[in-house]
Amino acid sequence: MYKQFLIKRMIPVLVFIVTVLFLNQKPYAQDLTKTIINIDLKNATLDEALATIQRITPFKFNFKTADIAQVNGIWYKKQRVPVSNILTDLLANTSLQYEQVGNYILVTTIKKPLIHRVTIINQESSRNNIEEATTGCALLQSVTVASVTTKKSIRKVTTGHHRLSINSIKNMAMAGGEPDVLKSLQLLPGIQTSAEGTTNLSVRGGSYDQNLMLLDEAAVYNPTHTLGFFSAFNTDALKDVSIYKGIFPAQYGGRLSSVVDIRMKEGNSVAQKVTGGIGLLASRLTWEGPVKKERSSFLLSGRYSNIGLLLNLSHISNLIKISSKDSKVAFYDLNARFTTQLGNKDRLSISAYLGHDKFFMHLIDKTNLMKWGNITFSTQWNHAFNNRLFVNTSLHYSRYNYSNASFRESRDFTWHGHIQEMTAKTYFDWMINSNNHLQAGVGIAVQDVLPGKVVPNNDSAASKKVSLNNRRSARLFVYVSNEQKISSRIHISYGIRATGFAALGDAVVYRYNEGMSAPIDSTYYPKGKIVQSYFAAEPRITSSMLLGNNTSVKISYGRNYQFQHLLTNSSVGLPTDMWISADSYFKPQYANQFATGVYKTFRNDLYEASIEGYYRKSYNIIDFKDNADVFMNAHMETQVLTGEGKGYGIELLAKKNKGQSTGWISYTWSKSFRRINGINNNEWYPPTYDHRHNLSLVYNRPVTKRLHIAASWVYRSGGRTTIPVGTYIYNGVRFFYYGKRNGYTLPANHRLDISLTWHEKFKKKRKWQGEWNISVYNAYNRKNIFALYISEIVANDAKAYQVYLTGILPTITYNFTF
Amino acid sequence: MHTRCYSLTGIMLLLLTAGCTKEFNIELDKTQPLFVIEGRISNLTGPYYVRITKSTNSLGLGGGPYNDSAEAVTGALVTISDDSGITDTLIPANSYNRYRYFYFYKNGKVDSIKERLPPYYSDKYRGDRGYYETTKITGRPGHTYHLLVRTGNEEFHASAYMPNAPEIDSAALKEATINAKGDKGLLPFVWFKEPQNEKNYYLLMYNPITDYPYDNSFNRFIPSGVYPFYVVDDALLPPYINGMAVQMMVNGHDPYSNNYPYIIYNDPVQVRLSSLTKEAYNFFKALGRQLEDDGNAYRPAPSSPPGNISGNALGLFWATQISHKLILR
Structure with a gap:
C-alpha cells in the first residue's frame, strides 16, 4: 500500500527530471x-x-x-x-x-x-615549472593524469574517484542556499548519508568515521557544523574537492572507506576582491588579493550563522512546536591562506582554519549545551629541482575540541575531550620518463587524545574534577608508487604504503577476567614508552585498459588500515563521540577492497557514463555492547565488541558534462553487513546506514541570460533501526525490550531541492556584482524520516514517533562580489 | 580594492517549518509474551512486594496515567529467603481491606493515622493485580536474598545482595535551576559522605511523608513521564557531597515536560538514598535511558534493560539499604 503510494508519487517527479535533463533543448545561442x-x-x-x-x-x-x-x-x-x-x-x-x-x-x-x-x-619558463609542480603536487596523482586528456573518466587509472569544482558545488541546489561540499558528494554514486539533511558520509558501506577529511592535507576530525546540518567548510574559501572511494593512491592512508581531499583557494594574485553572501541561515565574507603582485597573495574568509535567533522567534518556535525559546544554535568559521613564490623554484603556502559551534536545542537534547570546533594549520613548501622532479614538504597541525555542559542540577559539570595531531611529511614527484611517474614520500604523525575530562561548573557542585588518561600515539609512514604506461592502451598504477604505529605511555593497561567484566591486574607504562605497536602494509594496484577511443575497463585492489576508532553514540556524528587510537585492546581496523568498472564517453565527451562494482571486507571493526556505558569510563575496552564487516554494490553514473543543461543521474545498489561477536547471536546484521537503493538526479541550466535554475532529487531506501519487540510495566511505567539490533527497515526518503539564481543586471561602471538566490529545500514538502523513537508520553500508551527535519524550506541569499 | 560601499538591505523572508515529530505506525513482531518480575527488599519496614505480570506485543494499552494496564499473574508461588536460613512465602496483596499508618506533619509534629491501604486504587482495579507481599522477613545490609517464583510449569530465580548506604547528614529544599531556560524551582538536596575507597552506586528519590518508615515501593502508580529512580555512580562524586539535587527522571521526548519536576506543594518530603549493586544500577540506568532516548539518531542503539531473573523473564529483584531524612516544613 505504502509502496504503491510511494511509486505513484515518485514517477511523475522522475519523469519530469529525466525529461528535462535529456531533452535536446532549443538553443538560443548568440x-x-x-x-x-x-x-x-x-x-x-x-x-x-x-x-x-x-x-x-x-x-x-x-x-x-x-x-x-x-x-x-x-x-x-x-x-x-x-x-x-x-x-x-x-x-x-x-x-x-x-x-x-x-x-x-x-x-x-x-x-x-x-x-x-x-x-x-x-x-619565465622555470617559474611555470614551479607553477606546474605545485599543481601536480597539490592536486592528486590521478587528477594530474586526468588533466592530460579531455576524456577524463575513461583515462584515469583510479576507480571510485570523483572531483567536484567549487563552481559546480555552488551551482547545486542546497538547503538554505548554502553550498555544501560534503552534501554535494552525497549525490554521487556509492556515497550516502546516514541521516537525511546531514553532512556525514557513508562510503561504500563504511561508517562515517572511516572517512579521512583533509583540508589542505590537514585532517579535520569533525567536519560538521550544527550537528551535521552544515559542513564545516565555507565554499567561498575552497577550490575543489576530491573523493576516493575505498582504493586510494599510496599517498593517502589512515582510513578505511574514503579520502575527501578539500583544497583551499589561493588568493587572487593580481587584484583585491571581496565576495560575500547574506543568507537566512548563514552569511559569509571573503577578502583576497595580492601581497606582492603576482608573487604572493592572501585570502581571508569568514562565515557566521546564528540559527538559534531564528528558532527563538516566537512564531517559529510555535511552528516547530518546541516549547522553549532558548535555543542556542550558532557557528562560525574562518579560513586564511597565504601563498608566495620564493625565488624561481620555490613556493610556500600557509593556510589555517578555525571553526567553532555551540548547540543547544530543546528538541534534540534538553540537558546539554554542546560546543565543538576544529583548528587546522598547514604549511607547504614546494621545490622544483627541474621540470621532472619536484619535492613537497609540509607540516600540519590539527586539533578538535569538544565539550558538553550539563544543565542538570545534579550533574553540574562540563565534559571536555580533544584530539590533536601533528604531521610532518615530505614527498617526491618524479616523472622518470614519458611512461613512468614515480611518487614517494615519508612522514611522521603524533597524536594526543583526551578521551574525557570532567570539570565541575562551580565549587559546590556534587562532582569532582576527573580526567581520563590521555592516549598518545605515533605513526611513521613511507610510501612509493608508480604510474606506468605499459602500452598506449594499458596503464597501471601500483604502490605500497607501510605504516608503523605505536601507542605510547604514560598509560595504564588493564588485564581482565574472562568475561571482560572486571579488571584483575594492571601494568603502568611511563611516558614515551611503547605500550603496543603495529605494522601495516597497504598494497594498492589499479589498471586501466582503453577499448577503442571512448571506452575503458578498470580493475583495482587496495588495502587500508585505520589506527583509530570512533566510539559513537549516534548515527549522525556528535561532539559526544570519542576518538580512540589503537592500543592493546583496540586493534587497528583494516579493509580489503576490490573494484572494477567500465567507463564510456559519448558524443565527444558531451556525455559520460560509468558502471562500477565493488566488494569490500573489513576487520577489527567495533560496535557497542548493549547498554554500553562509555561516559568517563577508564575501561572503555569492556564496553565494546569487535568483529568484521562486508559490503558490495554496483554504482551507475550517467553525466552530461557540457551544453545548456548539465547534470547527472547516479544510482547505487548496495548491501552492507557486520558480524560482531556478542551482537545478534553472532549473525551478520545490517548497520544503520545500510540503504539498498540510492538514486540522485542533479540538474543545472540557465533559463535566461540572468536566471539560472538548479534542481536535485534524491531517493534513498530506508536505513535500519532497532525497535522493541514488546513492552512491559516496571514500577508503574511502561518500558521496552528489544529484539535484533537494526532489525527494522525504515521507510524510504525522497526529496526535491530547487534553487534559482538571479544575477543583477551588469552595469559597466559598477564593480559591484550581485546575485539573488532563492532555494527551496524539500520542495514537495515530504516529511522524510530523520529518526524514529518510541515514547510513552501518555502513561501506558507508548507510541512510535518519527522526527522529520523540515518540511518545505525556502530561503533567500544575496551574494555579492566587488 | 574598490572601496565604494553599498548598504545591504536586510533580507528576512522566512517560511520555516523545521524539525517536527509525527506519529509513526509501527507493527511489533508477534512474539510470545514474557513474564515480568519486579521485587525489592530493603532495611525499611515491610512488607516488601514482588509483582508478577506479563509483557505484551503492543506498545501501549491506553487508559491514562492511573490505569494499570499490565496483565497480572496471579496464583504464583513466591518465596524470598535470606542467607541465614529464613524463608518467607509471600501472600497475594489484594490489599484494599488491609490497614496501615499514614504519616503527616502538623503543628510542628510528625503524626500518623491508621487507614485502609492503598488510597490510590480506584474501584476498578481493586483486587489481585499480581502483587505478592512478605509476611515476616526483614532486610539487613550485607546479606544476600534469594527470590523464587513458580507459576504453572515455569520457575524463576534471582539473587540480590544488599550493599551499604552512607548516612544522609542532612537534607533541605533549595531554590535551584530546574531547566536550561534558567527557571527556578524547589528541589530537595542531600549532604553525605561518599566512601572514596570503594565503588558505590546510588539511587536518589523523594517521597511524600505519608509512608516514610515503610519500604512501600509498589503501592502507588506513578504517572508516566516521570520516573522516580535517578541513579548515580560514584566515579564523579567528591569525598563529601556538599548538596546534591534529588531529581526525577523525565521522559526526554515529551514536548510538554519542559521542566524537571520540582516541589511546588507544601508537603514535607522524605529523601531516600538507596545503595545499589552494579547490577541494579545498570538496570535502572537502562530504564532511565529509555525515558531519555529511544532510538533517536543522536543516541546509541536502544537495548533491553539487563535484568537478573533467570529463565528468560524480564525485570529485576534487588536489595537495598535506604538511608533517609525528612524535610519538614
Whole structure:
C-alpha cells in the first residue's frame, strides 16, 4: 500500500527530471562574432579574463582549471571588438582552443598536450615549472593524469574517484542556499548519508568515521557544523574537492572507506576582491588579493550563522512546536591562506582554519549545551629541482575540541575531550620518463587524545574534577608508487604504503577476567614508552585498459588500515563521540577492497557514463555492547565488541558534462553487513546506514541570460533501526525490550531541492556584482524520516514517533562580489 | 580594492517549518509474551512486594496515567529467603481491606493515622493485580536474598545482595535551576559522605511523608513521564557531597515536560538514598535511558534493560539499604 503510494508519487517527479535533463533543448545561442564588447585586462590570469567576458556577455565558459592555470600575466585592451576576436587573441600561443556550444564556450586543450609542456605568456619558463609542480603536487596523482586528456573518466587509472569544482558545488541546489561540499558528494554514486539533511558520509558501506577529511592535507576530525546540518567548510574559501572511494593512491592512508581531499583557494594574485553572501541561515565574507603582485597573495574568509535567533522567534518556535525559546544554535568559521613564490623554484603556502559551534536545542537534547570546533594549520613548501622532479614538504597541525555542559542540577559539570595531531611529511614527484611517474614520500604523525575530562561548573557542585588518561600515539609512514604506461592502451598504477604505529605511555593497561567484566591486574607504562605497536602494509594496484577511443575497463585492489576508532553514540556524528587510537585492546581496523568498472564517453565527451562494482571486507571493526556505558569510563575496552564487516554494490553514473543543461543521474545498489561477536547471536546484521537503493538526479541550466535554475532529487531506501519487540510495566511505567539490533527497515526518503539564481543586471561602471538566490529545500514538502523513537508520553500508551527535519524550506541569499 | 560601499538591505523572508515529530505506525513482531518480575527488599519496614505480570506485543494499552494496564499473574508461588536460613512465602496483596499508618506533619509534629491501604486504587482495579507481599522477613545490609517464583510449569530465580548506604547528614529544599531556560524551582538536596575507597552506586528519590518508615515501593502508580529512580555512580562524586539535587527522571521526548519536576506543594518530603549493586544500577540506568532516548539518531542503539531473573523473564529483584531524612516544613 505504502509502496504503491510511494511509486505513484515518485514517477511523475522522475519523469519530469529525466525529461528535462535529456531533452535536446532549443538553443538560443548568440553569435560570438556579433557580440561586441570593450575589454581592458591588466596583468590578468586567463581565468580572470574569461570571468570578465562572462560577466558582460551572455556566454558561460566551461573549462578545467588545471588547463588554463598556466596562462597568466595578460595585458590586453580593446574597444568595440567581437568576443570571438578576443578569444582568438587570448588563446593564441597557448595550447588551448575554444568551441561554442549554445551559450557555452568550451575552452579545451588542443589534442593531447603533454603534462610537462609549459605554456607561457609573459613568464619565465622555470617559474611555470614551479607553477606546474605545485599543481601536480597539490592536486592528486590521478587528477594530474586526468588533466592530460579531455576524456577524463575513461583515462584515469583510479576507480571510485570523483572531483567536484567549487563552481559546480555552488551551482547545486542546497538547503538554505548554502553550498555544501560534503552534501554535494552525497549525490554521487556509492556515497550516502546516514541521516537525511546531514553532512556525514557513508562510503561504500563504511561508517562515517572511516572517512579521512583533509583540508589542505590537514585532517579535520569533525567536519560538521550544527550537528551535521552544515559542513564545516565555507565554499567561498575552497577550490575543489576530491573523493576516493575505498582504493586510494599510496599517498593517502589512515582510513578505511574514503579520502575527501578539500583544497583551499589561493588568493587572487593580481587584484583585491571581496565576495560575500547574506543568507537566512548563514552569511559569509571573503577578502583576497595580492601581497606582492603576482608573487604572493592572501585570502581571508569568514562565515557566521546564528540559527538559534531564528528558532527563538516566537512564531517559529510555535511552528516547530518546541516549547522553549532558548535555543542556542550558532557557528562560525574562518579560513586564511597565504601563498608566495620564493625565488624561481620555490613556493610556500600557509593556510589555517578555525571553526567553532555551540548547540543547544530543546528538541534534540534538553540537558546539554554542546560546543565543538576544529583548528587546522598547514604549511607547504614546494621545490622544483627541474621540470621532472619536484619535492613537497609540509607540516600540519590539527586539533578538535569538544565539550558538553550539563544543565542538570545534579550533574553540574562540563565534559571536555580533544584530539590533536601533528604531521610532518615530505614527498617526491618524479616523472622518470614519458611512461613512468614515480611518487614517494615519508612522514611522521603524533597524536594526543583526551578521551574525557570532567570539570565541575562551580565549587559546590556534587562532582569532582576527573580526567581520563590521555592516549598518545605515533605513526611513521613511507610510501612509493608508480604510474606506468605499459602500452598506449594499458596503464597501471601500483604502490605500497607501510605504516608503523605505536601507542605510547604514560598509560595504564588493564588485564581482565574472562568475561571482560572486571579488571584483575594492571601494568603502568611511563611516558614515551611503547605500550603496543603495529605494522601495516597497504598494497594498492589499479589498471586501466582503453577499448577503442571512448571506452575503458578498470580493475583495482587496495588495502587500508585505520589506527583509530570512533566510539559513537549516534548515527549522525556528535561532539559526544570519542576518538580512540589503537592500543592493546583496540586493534587497528583494516579493509580489503576490490573494484572494477567500465567507463564510456559519448558524443565527444558531451556525455559520460560509468558502471562500477565493488566488494569490500573489513576487520577489527567495533560496535557497542548493549547498554554500553562509555561516559568517563577508564575501561572503555569492556564496553565494546569487535568483529568484521562486508559490503558490495554496483554504482551507475550517467553525466552530461557540457551544453545548456548539465547534470547527472547516479544510482547505487548496495548491501552492507557486520558480524560482531556478542551482537545478534553472532549473525551478520545490517548497520544503520545500510540503504539498498540510492538514486540522485542533479540538474543545472540557465533559463535566461540572468536566471539560472538548479534542481536535485534524491531517493534513498530506508536505513535500519532497532525497535522493541514488546513492552512491559516496571514500577508503574511502561518500558521496552528489544529484539535484533537494526532489525527494522525504515521507510524510504525522497526529496526535491530547487534553487534559482538571479544575477543583477551588469552595469559597466559598477564593480559591484550581485546575485539573488532563492532555494527551496524539500520542495514537495515530504516529511522524510530523520529518526524514529518510541515514547510513552501518555502513561501506558507508548507510541512510535518519527522526527522529520523540515518540511518545505525556502530561503533567500544575496551574494555579492566587488 | 574598490572601496565604494553599498548598504545591504536586510533580507528576512522566512517560511520555516523545521524539525517536527509525527506519529509513526509501527507493527511489533508477534512474539510470545514474557513474564515480568519486579521485587525489592530493603532495611525499611515491610512488607516488601514482588509483582508478577506479563509483557505484551503492543506498545501501549491506553487508559491514562492511573490505569494499570499490565496483565497480572496471579496464583504464583513466591518465596524470598535470606542467607541465614529464613524463608518467607509471600501472600497475594489484594490489599484494599488491609490497614496501615499514614504519616503527616502538623503543628510542628510528625503524626500518623491508621487507614485502609492503598488510597490510590480506584474501584476498578481493586483486587489481585499480581502483587505478592512478605509476611515476616526483614532486610539487613550485607546479606544476600534469594527470590523464587513458580507459576504453572515455569520457575524463576534471582539473587540480590544488599550493599551499604552512607548516612544522609542532612537534607533541605533549595531554590535551584530546574531547566536550561534558567527557571527556578524547589528541589530537595542531600549532604553525605561518599566512601572514596570503594565503588558505590546510588539511587536518589523523594517521597511524600505519608509512608516514610515503610519500604512501600509498589503501592502507588506513578504517572508516566516521570520516573522516580535517578541513579548515580560514584566515579564523579567528591569525598563529601556538599548538596546534591534529588531529581526525577523525565521522559526526554515529551514536548510538554519542559521542566524537571520540582516541589511546588507544601508537603514535607522524605529523601531516600538507596545503595545499589552494579547490577541494579545498570538496570535502572537502562530504564532511565529509555525515558531519555529511544532510538533517536543522536543516541546509541536502544537495548533491553539487563535484568537478573533467570529463565528468560524480564525485570529485576534487588536489595537495598535506604538511608533517609525528612524535610519538614
